[in-house]
Amino acid sequence: MTLALDVLTLILLASLLAGLLRIWRGPGFADRMLAAQLMGTTGIGLLVVFAERLAMPALRDVALVFALLALLAVLAFVARLWDPEDAAEDDHERH
Amino acid sequence: MSRLRLAAAATAALGFALALALAVIERPAAVLNLPALVEAEIAGAGALHPITAVLLDFRSFDTLLEVGVLLLAVIVAYALREAQPDGPDRMGLDTPLLRAVISLLLPLMLLVGAYVLWAGATRPGGAFQAGAILAASGLALRLAGLRVGGLDRAWRVHALLALGLAVFVAAAVLPALAGHAMLDHPATLAKTIVIVVEIALTVSIALGLLALFRLAPPQVDGPVFEDRRSKPRGGA
């Protein structure tokens, strides 16, 4: 059981890291932000599995906080950074 | 960036890393066992969770100053706004869906914040984490274009911002007035005092973090710098 969970956490972490590639490559702002969001969800998964594996129920609280605040970064991104008003200008970020 | 700067940075970083590595490798075995001491004394502290006990009892003076740091940062931010007034702020996104979701999530966020605060007495959690969560919910609210009523009334906000430090200082001073060492709460009251202090801290931390976000200059106002740029900047 523990071994299986260990392997699974490892795979989850690897899958999380795969998102780094997308952040690195982009090409647009949104792609990067989405990849980060995806990693957040994976992180939540990791945390809940760890809560079971390490018998640390507090980690579920951590996961809860992550889930609760997951939206925040995207929200800030959309509301404050990637605003429709500067549509014309995002071009040079495309490549 | 210049080559020289790069070389200097690399040398500094390398030397730094080597020195640290040396220090870690050569480190002696600690003589003192502080965790055991915490374990032994926790019964007399105001909280059962060791970290909360360290933060709010054994080393509460650190925490008091730390709250001071946060309040101080907020004050500086206020002072800067005073010196350089801002134009109107454009609030955020205006989507009905988002508003609905945020207003749905808000009670939950407050609840989680309260839960984390409450958990701090016995298990991981505490004032700072709770405050951060509440601040984050405030941020979400603002980013979604919603406004929390009454928070713009400066005096009330100031009072809430200062609440944490004020309550903490009061809690520190009370034992001294009763003839004990400063911050030395009688065992019977310790738990109550810790809880009161924690609640006040949560409010102040949440508002403080939120204020630091709000006091940054807002997005939309006239370009201030353009006329300045035209003339050469004065050196020393």
Next chain:
Amino acid sequence: MTVQPATANLLAWLVMLPLAAAVLTMLLPLRLRAAASLVLLAPMTLLALMLGAALATHGPFVLALGGWATPLGIALQADGPAVGMTLLTVAISVPCAIHAAAYLRGHAEAEYFWALFWFLWASLNTIWMSTDIFNLYVGIELLGLAAVGLVALRGDAEALAAAMRYLLAALLGSLAYLIGVALLYGGHGSLSLAHLAQTDHAQATTAVALAAMSLGLALKTALFPLHAWLPPAHGGALTPVSALLSALVIKASFFIMLRLWFALAPPGLSTAATLLGLLGAFAVFWGGWKALRQSRLKHLVAYSTVAQIGYLFLFFPLAIGTGEAAARLAWDGTMLMLISHALAKAAMFLAAGNLILAIGSPRIADLAGIGRYRQFSLLSFGIAGVGIMGLPPSGGFGAKWLLMQSALAGGGWLWVAVLIGGGLLSAAYVFKVFRHAFIEGPKRDRFEDPPAALEITALVLALVSLMIGLAAHGPLTWLRLGTPFGVSE
């Protein structure tokens, strides 16, 4: 030594009162903030004096905060240096506060100045008294942010750039310090300086930790070549702020450094000490040279601070690896230098600010003709300059004399040369100001008239800085209490 809790609590009151004052001045209506602050100066002075009296009667003592003894809890300590610095803080802050109240009247900056001022005071007192390395970290962070805030208060581009530069330096410095804390806790399992002092120092961890902490603190003290942040911050701030920063804030990090070296210095550190001394020597000459080249009055004074910091760092080569007598002289000299520089530099900044107010321009060249009209500010500047130049009978002279005696006792000719050469260089830049001020010409004869409070505070500080050289014997004996140089009674 154990004392009554009420006595020991004096230490904590000296931190709690300013914190409460900070909260109060933030919440009071605007027009009451300065008044409340001025009223609160009285209890602060009283508390500090009571602490001094307690030290004199009981000898050094300790307050275990929260009743938790070290290493579990945090202890505040009243020994000679701590109490001495607390009193010095009073001596500087009170005139600066009075000056500020007059200086800021009717200005927008006054709104939050007072809260920052009280935070600054609380953090300074914490730093003088604390014996816990992490508590000291929080203390310097609080101090750094308060200082940055005060620098930024003017809010124009120059002030913001200076504040930003200062903030980055302060943050980097405290991180370096924190790394030292991490290593020390990792290696010895304790944060209390008293406990750490009893551990075995002859290993790499302590040395590296001490090096990292010293580096960070040197950055915060603006030791050459880490001084670039200081002149814009100190030169560009509001006048009372410049005075506070130059007089006290940089001294705080130096003070922590002294405490650390006492508690933690591993054997055979003379090379590192010499290095620090050499940097100090460079600072003396570089700072003096740059001061001479400044065209703005307050920047000249700020570079003078860079130079004067150099003298403080001569302590390390003079006191480490030399004889007992030399080390003792070096300690006396450094303490006296610290005190007299604080007083003289505060006076000098206040006087410079008054002159700037009078001529309505920050440039030295615009001082022409002021000699006839603003005698007082010029006189204060001159008396403070006597202390900065290290001419008798000022405290600066006494400090240099003691340091020189220490150097001669240890055969350190280089340091003697630094002390004498630095004195001449500082004379050059101080008299540069006077050369401009004494010019008599038809250029202008109308100057602004600063309020009397501004001039009196500057003059009082200057006179105290002058007199401290004549009355140093008692305080110096006193400042040795509880240090390795203290006389055992």
Next chain:
Amino acid sequence: MSGTNAWLPLAVLATSLVAAVGIFLLREHRHGLRTVFNLTAALLKLALVVWMALGVLDGMHYELRHSLFEGIDFVLRADMLGMMFAGLSSLLWLFTTIYAIGYLENAPNRSRFFGFFSLCVASTVGIALAGNLFTFFLFYELLTLSTYPLVVHRGTEKALRAGRIYLIYTLGGGAVLLLGLALLASLVGEPAFDAGATVQALEDVDPTLLTTIFVLLVAGLGVKAALIPLHGWLPTAMVAPAPVSALLHAVAVVKAGAFGIARVVYDVYGIEFAWQLGLLEPLAWLACATILFGSIRALAQTDLKRRLAFSTVSQVSYVILGIALFGPVGTAGGLVHLLHQGLMKITLFFCAGNYAETLGVHRIDELDGAGRRMPATSVAFTVGAFGMIGVPPLAGFVTKWYLGIGALDAGMAWVVAVLIASSLLNAAYFLPILHRIWFRPQRGEWPDEQYKQHRDTHPLLLAPALVTAGFSVGAGLLAGMPFSPLYWAEVVILREYLP
């Protein structure tokens, strides 16, 4: 030690110090009050000094001691040598103040001027009363500081340049002195004035080190005493107002240097020990060189005040020469010249100031016929000049006579030749001036004539010059009487050589 005995030196110091502070606090236009302050303080000081001097003569012991650091005390003490200098400065301060009040009538910045003037005298008296070399140094540097504003008083470009040169020399000298002092203190602790007892008691100390310290001390003091090659500031500082020049040359600055050298030789090293170390002969050589150099340079000056300045360079070295001559008679010559030169030179500067202020004359070749317009001033000038040349029975003659005898006593006969040569040179640069004043007709209008209503010049300017001229006559004529300068010098020597 009774209370008065400790506080009297302090009171002497305080009279001018308090006056300085009071004057600084006065508003610029309160001329009357300032004059009252000045004169009261000067008279009070003179009275106190006389009181104390008589006490010292009676064998009273005045000492104030205050611990500054461990092992270093601040000491004010009255001894014979010190009282001599204190007497000179407080006497001349009175006259100079009167003169300055007249001289600066209607000039700006009088508050500052008189404040620093008093401060300057306070430091001079401090130097005189200093009970150890450390205290001496304290006041020595204070003197530098308080004279700077006086030198640059006029605030012109030229004055400011002169001030800068003055500072470079004096602060540099102060630094060298400090180095010597610090070295000395590191060897002996408190560098007390005990006729060399402490220094001689040092065992195992390399004589080279002691010689080095001596050289450093003399070099530091030599700047103010204007020994060559450290004299450069003195002629430049002539741009200052005449009372300041009088103060610099006769009362305070150069005298402080010479007095300091006397202290170092007699009281720190002890004259016998200094002689044993072989330090005195080079000092005598240096003094002689300065005497001749100053005189020769004086010949070439066309500006009256600059000629007087080089004359000072030369004359002050008589004092140093006397100090360097081992033997009571030579010493007496040196010490007495400390006073004599002060009296004569202040007369000359007052007169030069009167010519400049009354007639607008600065250059020597403009003085033709000045004797007829200003006879009283010119008589005073003549007395001063003859005194400088050493015409008997004036004060200068007494000095030179004693110096000559002292040189022969000390076995340095060549000094006599120097004295004769110097006297001839003195005559060569003073007699032409006298010739112009008395025997040449006036050449057209005076450049800038004032005080036409007075026969000679403003009484406040004239009186001090006449009085000091009278003193210099008296010092020579009555040299054998009690309380004459020579009498004092002899008392000092009796105590120095016959402990």
Next chain:
Amino acid sequence: MSTALFHACIGILLCTMGLFAFIVHRHLLRRLLAFNVMGSGCFLLLVGLAQDGRGPDPVPQALVLTGIVVAVASTALALVIFRRWYRVSGEGQLPEDV
């Protein structure tokens, strides 16, 4: 090597990278990132070193919590000052020569 020690070493690495970037970069936002990375490294070092071979230690953990608050407050304040500076100067970095 224990988990704690391993992460302490990672902390050292983070500190080093942060320091390097702090010196190299001039853009203030990047310097703040560098500062935060360095801070995290520092916290890791503190906890990791203390817990090596000894199990969880509440004291350094509490210290790190305090440190995080301080770091966040400083960063937020730095951002406020930075934005004000940018607003009046239009520059993302500080002028080179003082």
Next chain:
Amino acid sequence: MSPFDLLLGFAVCATAALALLSRELFRAIVMFIVFGLCMALVWVRLEAPDIALAEAAIGAGITGVLLLDTLGYLRRRYRKPANGQGGEGAR
């Protein structure tokens, strides 16, 4: 120490390095947010759930928002460059 720690250590270092060295500021900031996530996992591995909780609230929530907001501020300010050098601000 487990393989998980190794991989996590790598992840932390990689995200930190990319956050510090990315030429694009936006990428650096997103990397930094991910770095915060990884740090939270490291705290979990160090049995410090309190810090993980704080890191989650701060790293994922507040710091990220502050940084993104500031970047948006920088971009917005150079939108209409007056003198052709506007683009430098956000770089």
Next chain:
Amino acid sequence: MSAIELLRIALITAGVAFFVVGSVGVLRFPDVYTRIHALTKADNLGLGLVMLGLLVGVDSVATALKLLLIWLLALIGSACAGYLVARAARRQGVLPWSRSRGREAR
């Protein structure tokens, strides 16, 4: 290993597999709009399965509720995020991928 444990492992493994799929999707899909699918569908399904696995044999109701709450919040968050990004992208004028311009978009 009991049947219950087997079931848990199986469920969690399935969840992890979906996570991997999601990651692959984010990496391989050609444009923003398609990548949103990977985020909102695969990952949340994966998380759901993991939660389900953990719910099997959970000892307290509170824990179970908390797990469900976490999942619910993650769902809402992802959905909102996807919606916001897609909306913004469309308003920015980001064109959906099509075969004709696919090559260059990559």
